[in-house]
Amino acid sequence: MKLEKYYENLDVLHVGTEPDRAYYIPYFKAGGVDITERENSDRFLSLNGTWSFRYYESIYEVEEEVLNPDFDDAGFHPIPVPSCWQNEGYDKHQYTNVNYPFPYDPPYAPSMNPCGVYRRTFRLNPNENGRKYYLNFEGVDSCFYVWVNGTFVGYSQVSHATSEFDITDKVILDSNNTLTVLVLKWCDGSYLEDQDKFRMSGIFRDVYILRRPVNHIRDFRTSTELDANHKRAVIRIECECEGNPEPEFALYGPDKKQIDYTRGENGRAEFEIKEPSLWTAETPNLYSIVIWTREESIRQSVGIRSIEVKDGVLLINGSPIKLRGVNRHDSDPITGAAISLEQAMTDLKLMKEHNINAIRTSHYPNSPWFAQLCSRYGFYMISESDIECHGVCSLYNKGSYLEKFSTIAKDPRFEKAIMDRVQKNFIRDKNEAAVIFWSLGNESGYGPNFEKAGRWVKEYDPSRLLHYESMVADGAYLSDVEPCDVMSRMYASTEWVEEYLSNPENKKPFLQCEYVHAMGNGPGDIADYGKLIDKYPNFAGGFVWEWCDHAVYM
Secondary structure: OOOOOHHHOOOOOOEOEOOOOOOOOOEOOOOOOOHHHHHHOOOEEEOOEEEEEEEEOOHHHOOHHHHOOOOOOOOOEEEEEOOOHHHHOOOOOEEEOOOOOOOOOOOOOOOOOOEEEEEEEEOOOOOOOOEEEEEEEOOEEOEEEEEEOOEEEEEEEOOOOOEEEEOOOOOOOOOOEEEEEEEEOOOHHHHHEOOOEEEOOEEOOOEEEEEEEOOEEEEEEEEEEEOOOOOEEEEEEEEEEEOOOOOEEEEEOOOOOEEEEEOOEOOEEEEEEEOOOOEOOOOEOOEEEEEEOOOOEEEEEEOOOOEEEEOOEEEEOOEEOOEEEEEEOOOOOOOOOOOOHHHHHHHHHHHHHOOOOEEEEOOOOOOHHHHHHHHHHOOEEEEEOOOEOHHHHHOOOOOOHHHHHOOOOOOHHHHHHHHHHHHHHHHHHOOOOOEEEEEOOEOOOOOHHHHHHHHHHHHHOOOOEEEOHHHHOOOOOOOOOOOOOOEEEEOOOHHHHHHHHOOOOOOOOEEEEEEOOOOOOOOOOHHHHHHHHHHOOOEEEEEEOOOOOOOOOO
């Protein structure tokens, strides 16, 4: 198959995708839809299920005919979507930590680049003229091309991010529509996805179509403000609209009773609350804002809380907290990286039973509904961007470890891709109370690309704190670390930790974003670290590596 090689072009990250937006599912009835009920919305058409699939060792083996809607795919095999094709018997499982799984030659991928072609059909209601149709992929590893009825729709990458396409002019009402997706195992984005885990491929998160009115809410942002005594709060909401949907707003309390209503002005609204019920991990009180338009509604939970650092101490609502956390990969021995809501709920229930109050999403954003679950059930989140590129440290004859560590962080070719991944993480989950830190990524060195991304985050969301462990890459790059709000380290010795915490010149709280390694034989020194966490107010806590072993059944 002949393709535009977007997958080897760092200047072309997405083709035909909609601008990033907050995650939500619109609903046709007043009141919005609950997180666990999205399939009840007539605006939501799930495309999960059994697709036709064929695996190829290279894109050059893919027949051009597969794009024809009438192509006979009798030689294809059924595959569940979402899933990882390695867990369905195709390709091989591969675990690598630091080393890249392919030769380092950015932006190129190996010519023998395994891929999979997915096909299915779907039908739309013939009475839905005047609708807009948006095709959503919540996670595809590593990149993919999309066709509807044989017509090219677009291309996207960033494995753990949502890609949304407007397919309104590509679909046919009251007829079978053919959806064809070509997924490549590797692309130029894979140089930024060198996370310590089993490398898995395919459509591994949900796929669905949203049916929207022509006039609709495209994006919205909520924010909260508390006075110094935490006795008065203001909730603000600002909408970005397609057309003129004329939104109205209603506020509901944690008891589900309506508190207030307003028509707002120019898509904006503000609610004042006296004696608010505050959100913490222990008391996850959530208000709800419902945005009504003439043809649909959207519900968003809102947690009222303040986040700040004072005298080196991490405070939530003015009170010091300790993060007793874990790093969490999307991981299951049978389904791999394809994790359902039910599987995630099992994780969260076990965490609550063991007094875990914080999660670092290592090292990429989880499914978009995961942050909603954390807001509802009470977990502090470090929401990490889909970036890790420590494979550069294994390059031969390229200088010292630290000199190599920041290779991509300083490479101007990757500036656009790094900013794109940071922005996707922030924009998607910006309305979730659980997120108290944004993280620029993991183990990728430091340089101008991360400086610019960090300044963007602090400018657009000063209400949260910013985390990036690699800012302390001594000898690699130490220019502008001011945007980072904590001193974050991995596996620092107890001696180093105590020296940092007892030095009054160190103004930033200390955080162990990874420690007491608990895969296989761990976790070592957990009691000693626990004593230090309790002893020093400026020790904000830590995140065990990690929540569960990565093992797969083979």
